[in-house]
Amino acid sequence: MATLQCVLIIVLQTVICSQNTLQADLLPHSGSDNALITDSIQTSIPEQAADRLGRIKWENIAFIGFQVWFLGMAFDATVYQNTAEILALAILNVICAILGALEVVDGNKWLNLLKNTGYSTMPLSVAEKIEIALSVMIMLFAVILAYLSYEMSRQFGWNIYKKIGADVQIQKMYRMFQFFVLSLKIDVFTGFLVSLFSVCYLIHVAIKQGLMWESVIELIVTVLILPMLYFARTAGSVESKVRMIIFLIFQVLEFVHYCLILTETFQPSNNWYTWIVLIFIGLAFNVITSVLAFMCMRNFGKGLKPYVQRGSTKQKQDVEMNKSKVQQDWQIDDD
Structure with a gap:
């Protein structure tokens, strides 16, 4: 479907x-760059x-x-x-x-x-x-x-x-990690799309007015968004606090990036509401992703790691867990 x-x-x-x-x-x-304002x-x-x-x-x-x-x-x-x-x-x-x-x-x-x-x-x-x-x-x-x-x-x-299993604490941590991964995937669309469109507009402006320092920051953030989102997913899988802290620092930089876009967008009588709403959605998920990343980082080392693996690591983990279950199921008590 x-x-x-x-x-x-x-x-x-x-x-x-x-x-x-x-x-x-x-x-x-119109001869103006923006007839709507x-x-x-x-x-x-x-x-x-x-x-x-x-x-x-x-x-x-x-x-x-x-x-x-x-x-x-x-x-x-x-x-x-x-x-x-x-x-x-x-x-x-x-x-x-x-x-x-x-x-x-x-x-x-x-x-x-x-x-x-x-x-x-x-x-x-x-x-x-x-x-x-x-x-x-x-x-x-x-x-x-x-x-x-x-x-x-x-x-x-x-x-x-x-x-x-029935461990409520593990289930709670697993759901939290699922929400974190979901937020990362939504950022792929909202964050990257907003940044890409903003950079395209800035290139158009830079051709006429020259390159500004705001343009440099927004270009750097746009290039790094997708790699950093993948970096955050792997940081959660291996439970690396160092990687997650690096990602949180990047989130702060991305927040500044959104604020710069907002200052450029809020012009008198600007009626492009769809674009403004999209920027606010990207800004909201930047904050949500940061909060979820911090909460997931607090759960590192508490037994969730085997359940959040992907790829070949996940396959090896599943095989080991299945073997363990089979051995436990067929264990014979000599007494």
């Missing part, structure tokens, strides 16, 4: 993106619409990226039986459906405004119809995948109980 959703939504979003681009090409562009008296509606449709194009691309990330997360959650991850995917899919509905509202707003001008609105009209179909489709998939996620989480819960 996740694969089917990914394919269908990517196709529809690609068509919507192309139609929005065609509509933007039919409209006059210019006084509406000085800037005409077609110029504002051209600027907004140019931004919507990037939102469509982000939507496509989200679907690819969502598919990878669905497979990962299923293979590694991460209950927190599978339930979070169901919630994210509902949020995705809401964003799809907002996309329809935003498109309809500019369509109505442009109808009062002499410019053709055919591409935007086509995009609006596809956006409605997209919104309905996402909601349908959200309901189906929510049910499947609930059923899978019940099975995962039983499998984890059989794997870990």
Whole structure:
């Protein structure tokens, strides 16, 4: 179902993106770098619409990226039986459906405004119809995948109980580690996407104004985000406090990085709310990931390590644990 959703939504979003681009090409562009923060008296509606449709194009691309990330997360959650991850995917899919509905509202707003001008609105009209179909489709998939996620989480819960046993303390630490891993994976999308878009914008500005120190920091953080997220996952697996502290220091640097982006974003009357919300989501998960990393680090050395391995290490650990269980099951008491 996740694969089917990914394919269908990517196709529809690609068509919507192309139609929005065609509509933007039919409209006059303002001489200002940002028509949306210019006084509406000085800037005409077609110029504002051209600027907004140019931004919507990037939102469509982000939507496509989200679907690819969502598919990878669905497979990962299923293979590694991460209950927190599978339930979070169901919630994210509902949020995705809401964003799809907002996309329809935003498109309809500019369509109505442009109808009062002499410019053709055919591409935007086509995009609006596809956006409605997209919104309905996402909601349908959200309901189906929510049910499947609930059923899978019940099975995962039983499998984890059989794997870990009845030790409540170990179960609590294991759930905490699952939430930490989930937060890292969400950071792959929110943190990296926000940083990548920000760097693209800064490159555009740097071409005109020159390179600034803020640009250097944001570029360094963007390059390091994905390697550091993997670094944090391995730090949790091997229970290395030194590695986890290094990751927490990087999180502080990433927090500064988000603050710099916010100062650049908060301009007078900036109406690109989607981008602002995305920055705040990235900032929130930066804090959440840091807190979870610290809490997981406190659990190092308390018996969780055998249950959080992956790859070849996990296979060897499972073989050893199964052998131990078999020996215990067939032990004969001579008395």
